[in-house]
Amino acid sequence: MDLENTKAQMRKGILEYCILSVLSKNSCYASDIIRELKEAKVIVVEGTLYPLLTRQKNAGLLSYRWEESQQGPPRKYYELTAEGINYLKDLDKSWGELVESVKLIRSK
């Protein structure tokens, strides 16, 4: 078994949940999301984020608006849609269940 690979798989599983959680607080520019995720050590490189954002946006969970930046190109500010908020609620619930499940198994 490859430990790094297993860890990566685990991160992958929760990454989408983390992105939605970050966005649930306020609308964010991709860099803000990356900063938070990096702090929480769920993400290694920035490149991971972009395909996920595109996918979540195409799935209708996110929407974005362009905002001019003082320096550089305009930025995409992402925010949760109503659908995204509901989706996140479901994920919150199932995350709670997962944590409980792991706890239960480890306590035995």
Place this chain on the structure above:
Amino acid sequence: MDKTVKINLGGSLFQIDEDAYRILRDYLQAIDTRLRNVAGAAETLEDIELRIAEIFLSQKITAGIISRENVEAMMSIIGKPEDFETDEDETVPPPFSREGQRLYRNPDDSIIGGVCGGIGAFLNTDPVWFRILFIVTALFFGIGFFVYLGLWIALPSAPAGTSRRDMYGRKRSSSSGYVPSRNTQGTYAGSNIGNAFNEVFRALGRVFFIIVRVFLVIIGVSFVMTGFLAMVTFVMVFFFRYPGYFSTEAFGLNFFYLPDFLSYIVSPAVAPWIIVLLSLAIILPLLALIYWGVRMIFWFRARDGVIGLICLVLWVISIAALSLILFNEGVSFAETSKTSSVEIIEDAPQKLYIVCDNSIDELRFDKDISVPDENYRLYFRDDDKNLYVNTQFSISTSNDSSLRIEIRKRSAGRSKSDARKKTETLIYNYTISGDSILIDEYFTIPEDSKWSCDNVGVILQIPTGTIVQFDTVSENMFRPNFYFNRDFDSKTIYSSGKTWIMTDEGLKRSAN
């Protein structure tokens, strides 16, 4: 001094060291390849380009030229493509794939359906050659035309993003001008002659396309109308027994009583099955016709393969089952048997009255079916389940002085004995009272007994010299015999109540 390259990245212009440019280009291509099977790849790549531009703008750049160090710093932030943790890596390679390319119709380069454009992109060749090929082969029995039509239907149109990139192969960049070789690397290099041809084809193609569309709409409308009318007819006739304004007498058979008739000619258990299977066998193709018509009119693509297949299988099964049932039922008509009974009246009356006792008119039947090419008619009544059939009559000269009445019955069955048994169930009534013979115009197949080509014939043999009189109905019953009478006279036939005399040569008009 090193050479520099100008690039456009996410809407911003940069000057970049040639060395650094090469690294950047390879890096973007690696990301492009990495995202090959990820949905929304083009958009993701644009986002990443924007981010790269932003990183460059925030970096310390010496003399306005992006150096190798700048690019490497950017790469460490974004990360190596192989470290991107997307969970869509295990996508199965699609069909028609060749080294990461897929065969699609190309909406970017289409004249009719983009088939040639797609093939051109797939083989990295100018599509004009395929256009010429299709037109040339279309001249040979329209081969090219049909192959084109087939490909048009079979090939999906390349959607934006992943597929379109797949169409050109993984080498093609997604957007922006940072790869100067894009035009030669990705898509074909168009020649001047090719362009001229393409313009001509494009114009011809539009005209052709409109003609084909109009043609298809006309066919589609006629399909839908035909299918719809046929279905309405079928349903009305078969399930509501509504003859409407159209003739139901096809080939002399009123087919709209078929469902009623069916319960008399087949075993009662299979009659509903025959109706259901027959309905399927007729309605399924009509539905298909309507569906195809609608598709031709509105020209949409649908995932109907499975449903179509199910319908086809269902149709084949119902046809097969129907044939099997009908064959099995047909076997019950395999053998025929005849029985005959003769009553001989030795002291025959000098004057004989032939009277119809029970006529078909008095039967008050509700439906009737005539069997083609025969003087054979079946009558149904709603009050009872009996089946009434007209009887055949003939009259001839007796070879002695006695009067004979012969009743011949014929039936079909699975075996001779079956058929013989059946004849015994047929009911035919006649009475002789004094100098009168009272005969029925029809015989009866009783309830619970199905029709099996039953036939009853009445043969009267009358001695020479007997005076014969008919009534109106009985004269009609024997009328077919008059046609064979040698002194046939049209005037005499239609005068009822006349007196006839039996001679050696058959019935003749009596003098008085």
